[in-house]
Amino acid sequence: MKVDAALQVIGVVRSGHAELETTPIQAGINRAEQAVVEVDEAYSDGLDGLAGFDYAWLVTWLHRHPTFAGPPPMRQVPFLLRGQQRSMGMFATRAPRRINPLGLSLVRIVEVSGATVVFAGVDVVDGTPVIDIKPYVTRFDRPAGDPKCGWFDHVSIDEAATPAQLAVPPDRPPASLAEDIR
């Protein structure tokens, strides 16, 4: 079943990353790097008030992971489990190959000026379409306590890790998590 409407692109990310394999896998672990959303001029008034927030969600369309050729596999090996070659259900991962290739990035708002949003926390390649910006609201978006985070609780995640860094070297077999996940 399809949604009976087309997604509109509200803007485009201009980042310093051209290749997926060398782009950090999540904004939340690459908080120092900055990039820009160039919002379509038609929508720039929609940014009014955003500068008052420290953080926002960027909802992006991960256009470099097209689904024209059919749906991606339901179980996949996430970047962070490449060392183990362990697979997980797509909806238990933040993998970009999804039924709908939507990205969800927590970014810090640095500056809002006209139709431009400068942000810190970059996990998308240059040219990625933005389909929504939502303010981060602690009351809505922060669970109480210290929630269980499934398999993520058992991997270590280096700051600004990229798929290339997380690849299994071809001359080394998958080993234990403690040795292999960087």
Place this chain on the structure above:
Amino acid sequence: MKVDAALQVIGVVRSGHAELETTPIQAGINRAEQAVVEVDEAYSDGLDGLAGFDYAWLVTWLHRHPTFAGPPPMRQVPFLLRGQQRSMGMFATRAPRRINPLGLSLVRIVEVSGATVVFAGVDVVDGTPVIDIKPYVTRFDRPAGDPKCGWFDHVSIDEAATPAQLAVPPDRPPASLAEDIR
């Protein structure tokens, strides 16, 4: 500009709410109520591993806020500012009338069984299409410290507030925030 792909519906929410005006405005302030996502059987293997997480993001298509008639206004009066009749840029609100009517709900996973996800934290009407489920990962999704949340920092938000409760009574003019926001 449009995204050159159609959104797939991965499942449907079955909730106890039929009307928008009496549906709580955010999952995060209605954490006790439960509902269900009935995932399409074709995608049920994608849920493997989700039960290990306490929380997830539901990305929904707010089908009762269609955009066929053209884009919604760039500045709107959010439910929580109805008392003041103060408007905000769409991208500084969590309002459902957006260029792309995407919902982002933080829900607590209660049970995953077959193609069914029981969750707590309900802010959508029965029949709402789900277009993605992503696990909540503290390392990715929790900003450090106590971030500024713009105009939300100046409103009080009652648990399970609904648009109907936040409406300005017709016999009462908009008044100050302290008196009026419920």
